[in-house]
Amino acid sequence: xxxxxxxxxxxxxxxxxxxxxxxxxxxxxxxxxxxxxxxxxxxxxxxxxxxxxxxxxxxxxxxxxxxxxxxxxxxxxxxxxxxxxxxxxxxxxxxxxxxxxxxxxxxxxxxxxxxxxx
Amino acid sequence: xxxxxxxxxxxxxxxxxxxxxxxxxxxxxxxxxxxxxxxxxxxxxxxxxxxxxxxxxxxxxxxxxxxxxxxxxxxxxxxxxxxxxxxxxxxxxxxxxxxxxxxxxxxxxx
Numbered sequence: 232x233x234x235x236x237x238x239x240x241x242x243x244x245x246x247x248x249x250x251x252x253x254x255x256x257x258x259x260x261x262x263x264x265x266x267x268x269x270x271x272x273x274x275x276x277x278x279x280x281x282x283x284x285x286x287x288x289x290x291x292x293x294x295x296x297x298x299x300x301x302x303x304x305x306x307x308x309x310x311x312x313x314x315x316x317x318x319x320x321x322x323x324x325x326x327x328x329x330x331x332x333x334x335x336x337x338x339x340x341x342x343x344x345x346x347x348x349x
Numbered sequence: 350x351x352x353x354x355x356x357x358x359x360x361x362x363x364x365x366x367x368x369x370x371x372x373x374x375x376x377x378x379x380x381x382x383x384x385x386x387x388x389x390x391x392x393x394x395x396x397x398x399x400x401x402x403x404x405x406x407x408x409x410x411x412x413x414x415x416x417x418x419x420x421x422x423x424x425x426x427x428x429x430x431x432x433x434x435x436x437x438x439x440x441x442x443x444x445x446x447x448x449x450x451x452x453x454x455x456x457x458x459x
Binding site: 235264266271272273274276279287322329336337338339340341342343 | 353382384390391392393394397436438445446447448449450451452
């Protein structure tokens with residue numbers, strides 16, 4: 232597609248329910264990132280996928296969070312047993328190649344999913 | 350992670366020049382990015398610096414001093430549409446995944 236696509240754009244759920252957020256990166260981009268942004272806060276890194284390598288899950292805040300990337304393309308972020316503190320905008324980004332020293336691997340962001348946990 | 354610090358909010362007048370500063374942890378430096386984020390929208394790439402000096406792109410310029418762990422984004426001839434959050438980002442030591450600062454909210458008034 233023309234850009235990074237995320238769905239749904241808005242999700243309201245009840246505390247304790249599971250949610251799935253979807254990200255469709257730019258075609259041909261090998262790297263995919265998930266961040267979340269709480270009101271007035273910076274972007275918090277969650278997880279990074281690069282090609283067929285094992286993902287970097289170092290940013291996931293708890294074991295209720297998981298993500299997968301099927302076929303090196305679409306990614307799904309799953310939050311189990313949602314809590315009110317999970318409310319945030321979840322942003323997905325992709326980049327053409329592998330980030331590295333001296334390389335301008337700029338990130339292209341989707342419009343995000345606004346998650347509200349009641 | 351990377352310790353990125355930038356002011357929370359700045360205001361400026363239309364037509365003026367504004368400089369948004371960013372400081373970061375220097376060890377293991379892997380390049381510094383600036384992104385622009387309008388309210389309710391996705392961040393978009395503005396600039397990338399890995400070498401010292403000023404990089405100019407139209408009305409926007411970005412400066413880097415690696416020895417001082419310091420960068421700034423310079424916006425000239427400010428327009429109302431420049432009102433947005435400006436995010437400084439850089440990978441922490443040992444990683445290439447960008448860590449973002451909290452962003453500087455720039456308000457441009459007539």
